Amino acid sequence: MRHWLIFPVLMAAVLDARAPSAQQVDFVVDATLPVRDTELPYTLDLNLAAVAPTRIGVGALLDLREIQKTVPERLADNAIVDNCGLQARLDDLSFGAQGDAIDLDGDVTITIFECSRTSERNFQRGEQKKAILANMSTEATVELRDNCAYFKLIDLTLTAPEEQREQLLDDDTLDSVKELMLAAVDLVLNDTPLCPKLPAELASLDPVYDNGGPKEIGEGGLGVFLEGSVDVSPSTILDILTVLQRQELIPGPP
Incomplete structure (x- = not known):
């Protein structure tokens, strides 16, 4: 045979x-x-x-x-971005597949802090200036590299309540948070193929x-x-x- x-x-x-x-x-x-x-x-x-x-x-x-059930619980109330003047905390996340795409939605609390320089390289976080509750939506796909599957965000959209939107657009807060979140999430995804x-x-x-x-x-x-x-x-x-x-x-x- x-x-x-x-x-x-x-x-x-x-x-x-x-x-x-x-x-x-x-x-x-x-x-x-x-x-x-x-x-x-x-x-x-x-x-x-x-x-x-x-x-x-x-x-x-x-x-x-x-994993789909477990990850949202583990990520709840975790800071995706946390630096001297800005914290973006993921309050809620849901994701699922639709055909050959992955949809993610969640609530993000964006907190802005006073931030002062204490030395050439060091900064100190001060009082909270404001907090904004935004909605996050994004899609993810899968890339195949070296026999491993890597998740990758296609893009990320942040929307804020209408009464705060004009101010946020003026100081580019949402764009800044978006770029920081994309970089932070991509770093984690690249480390977990x-x-x-x-x-x-x-x-x-x-x-x-x-x-x-x-x-x-x-x-x-x-x-x-x-x-x-x-x-x-x-x-x-x-x-x-x-x-x-x-x-x-x-x-x-x-």
Whole structure:
């Protein structure tokens, strides 16, 4: 039998996967996304399908609905921007997928402070001058770099109550906060890419993802899809056979 027919069946045996056909294997892996001092859980739904005698197609769906529930709670009342004269605190956030886009909405409290220079490099925050409650709306997408999915904000809109809008436009407060928030959020997102790792039994496969983006799961559920392939070499198949032998799923070498 050809390797491209044997290979997915070996995958199913090693991983106790669901095998809908002899040339396709689906299985689910619990994973985590490291974010600073914590880890957020998500699920990786992986599909392997034979596409050529020496090539396996890989489709990965990252189910981020648990992260979607957790992140707004963790970000509540956190300062996105906090410098001597300005603080922008995220009071509320909701986000979800709509087709192939991610929509984010939230309330931001912008607080302006007196700020005085105390030395060539140091400043001291003084009394509060004013506080404004603004609404934030933005869209995000997914960029694929180095086999990892990076979230990226497309743009960010801040709107303030009508009675404060004219003053804010005069002193460019909203534009300043917008640029600072974009820079701060992009920094965090660049530090927290989604780099799905295969189980140890499949680590030698080393898939290459060449396409990806947001994907809605159910109604508004946040997901990310990745598509790519794996080069199947004799050494890779031998690695899988070795795992099978170690688990006593097939006889060992004579």
